[in-house]
Amino acid sequence: MKNRRENFLISGIVLIVFGALFSLGVNIAMGGVVGISGIVCFIIGMSVPSQMGMSPEAVAEWKPSMERLPDAGRFMYRVDVTIDEPIKSTILCGPCGNLETVDGPRPSEYTCQECGKLLWSSEEE
Numbered sequence: 001m002k003n004r005r006e007n008f009l010i011s012g013i014v015l016i017v018f019g020a021l022f023s024l025g026v027n028i029a030m031g032g033v034v035g036i037s038g039i040v041c042f043i044i045g046m047s048v049p050s051q052m053g054m055s056p057e058a059v060a061e062w063k064p065s066m067e068r069l070p071d072a073g074r075f076m077y078r079v080d081v082t083i084d085e086p087i088k089s090t091i092l093c094g095p096c097g098n099l100e101t102v103d104g105p106r107p108s109e110y111t112c113q114e115c116g117k118l119l120w121s122s123e124e125e
């Protein structure tokens with residue numbers, strides 16, 4: 001899988017962006033945690049060899065830190081979108097840890113199929 005490293009970088013960027021958004025809108029502590037996670041993720045993506053990507057184990061390890069985050073009305077989630085065709089979005093649900101893969105780029109809104117929580121909606125902004 002040659003695009004795993006890129007996925008890691010995208011994850012980092014996504015987390016940094018969400019960290020910034022959380023800091024502004026919800027909770028600065030939560031934003032800090034997410035932002036730092038993003039920076040760490042980005043650094044790992046820059047430094048590790050390509051074969052060390054987001055293995056299922058890495059995703060599973062990442063989950064527990066999310067469960068400790070306070071429920072501030074929004075649910076934590078992570079989206080990885082591949083760069084190369086075919087475009088697929090991998091969505092990790094924070095509340096239940098369910099990992100779902102959907103075809104195409106990140107959808108405008110998404111409800112977790114496992115726990116039924118609306119993870120995000122563009123209309124909410």
Ligand SMILES: [Zn+2]
Nearest residue numbers: 093096112115
């Ligand atoms: Zn869920």
